[in-house]
Amino acid sequence: MQQRKAQALPKGIGTLCDWYVARAENATLWDQEGNSWIDFAGGIAVLNTGHRHPRIEQAIADQLTKFTHTAFQITPYESYIALAERINQRVPHRRCGENGLLHHRGGSGRKCRKSGACLYPPSRHHHLWVTHSMGAPL
Numbered sequence: 001m002q003q004r005k006a007q008a009l010p011k012g013i014g015t016l017c018d019w020y021v022a023r024a025e026n027a028t029l030w031d032q033e034g035n036s037w038i039d040f041a042g043g044i045a046v047l048n049t050g051h052r053h054p055r056i057e058q059a060i061a062d063q064l065t066k067f068t069h070t071a072f073q074i075t076p077y078e079s080y081i082a083l084a085e086r087i088n089q090r091v092p093h094r095r096c097g098e099n100g101l102l103h104h105r106g107g108s109g110r111k112c113r114k115s116g117a118c119l120y121p122p123s124r125h126h127h128l129w130v131t132h133s134m135g136a137p138l
Helices: 002-008 054-064 078-090
Strands: 021-025 028-031 036-038 118-120 130-132
Antiparallel strands (some): 021 028, 028 036, 118 130
């Protein structure tokens, strides 16, 4: 596998492990030789539910019966708006009706680039920086 990787991928794509994942369940990975490993990276922390969580699998299966992907900016769909509504309920914002996560004007303490990329500072209730680029690269 290492030889195939070396022939197929650019040298700039490094990997920490010299073994390859064959399957995963919750926080456990198994390599091609059957060894189990605890997944501390989780896709660099994007899998906070673990691998193959039943609710995530069901949501994916349900979505696949509808459509797999469309560009919301061209052909919008309801679940995109529903997700934005859920995020907005959890993000602090001061002005009524303003989208706290995606709004790109106003806002106290925020730093914006000319491209429209914005950085929202943590509040007393939220301790993470939130960024968005409105389509522009950060």
